Amino acid sequence: MHTTLIILLMLTSSLIGWSQTPKKTYQGQGQVQEVDTSPRPIQQQYQTTFAFEDAGIYISNEFDGARLNGALMKEDTLMVWITPENAPINPSPWYAFKIWSDEPKEALVKFTYQNAKHRYFPKLSRDGESWQPLDSANYQEFNKGEADFGPNSLPETVVIKLSLDADTLWVAGQELQTSKHIFAWIDSLSQQSYISYSDIGESRLGRPMRNMKISEGKQEDKIVMVFGRQHPPEVTGWLAMKAFVETLTGDSKLAQKFRKEYTTYVVPLMNPDGVDLGHWRHSAGGVDLNRDWNQFYHPETRAVRDFLRKKTDEGAKLYFGVDFHSTWDDIYYTLDSVSVTNTPGLMAEWLSSIEDNIPDYEINAKGSVNGTGVSKNFLFREFGAESLVYEVGDNTPRPFVRQKGQVAAEQLMRLLLDRE
Structure with a gap:
């Protein structure tokens, strides 16, 4: 029986990045504010199955996304x-594990985090x-709202009760959606x-940066x-993006007409390493x-930058970009009010519709x-595109997530075609 907590191993690979000055700057508020995104070592998760034979309970992290x-x-x-x-890191801890028992029983599981509070309600x-x-x-x-990580604070903890048997029970902060699924x-x-x-x-660890093309035009x-999944646990953003893209690829007359006029590119998994390694937020x-959309120290952001530069060098124009994320509540993070884009007024019309x-x-x-060095700002600064970071609430009902993705795609297609 294991009675000792596993000590994490440090991954200390040499990591080298580079940056390049943008070719063009569009009108907008503020100078580029550099945030150091140079590569840093990560802690490699030790994968094993913990066997508590006296209790007849087993718990494992031996799968992608754990x-x-x-x-x-x-x-x-x-x-x-x-x-x-x-660390430091946004304190939004991801968790995912498998658990089972020799005989049917109920078990209490208590979560303990390192300098973080519980965020994701368990999914089974x-x-x-x-x-x-x-x-x-x-x-x-327990102790909700009292943990401030000071010397006298009480740790915020969560205890869940699970019904176990010999069949595997998966427990995760959100629906498990790894590179295999995407x-x-x-x-x-x-x-x-x-x-x-x-x-x-390719990602830093050699996983593919897959890019989907949707077009019926000549x-x-x-x-x-x-694109999306820059932050691994943000699954509701992925679900909204999935509905958005499926609407663009659908059989409606609107979608068919749109595909003849516009080419849509989709990179649904920007951080494949982080997703498959079960990271809280960061890449490998x-x-x-x-x-990193200013300095481009990392191969994942460079892949999208270089792809878009190649397309615009060949004569294409980027009209709209959306980066899907998740947070506590639904928020549309748009450009500032003085930005002059390729499609003036589109964002306000789109949100209203x-x-x-x-x-x-x-x-x-x-x-x-x-x-700041976030994706929407890069898409605007270099290409003049109307762009946003679309945050979907962690606990937004899944049918509503899908509805919002569908409606967002329908209204975007309609408005862009109306400008022809």
């Missing part, structure tokens, strides 16, 4: 330890594919004659860019990729200074 850094049985409670890939699955939220009656929080989705869509994909580069002079380069086409929905939009 995050479980240690486990200890204390009296009748299984203590699980969740730590990040490195019996096959790793179909997921349901834990019954709230089996979920209890690449299978790309393969499925690519059965359509107007959808194809190619790899525009030329690629008008481009829309879609140890940084938040959505701060989304609101008008979803009953009782009120848009929460926030314009932000364009001087």
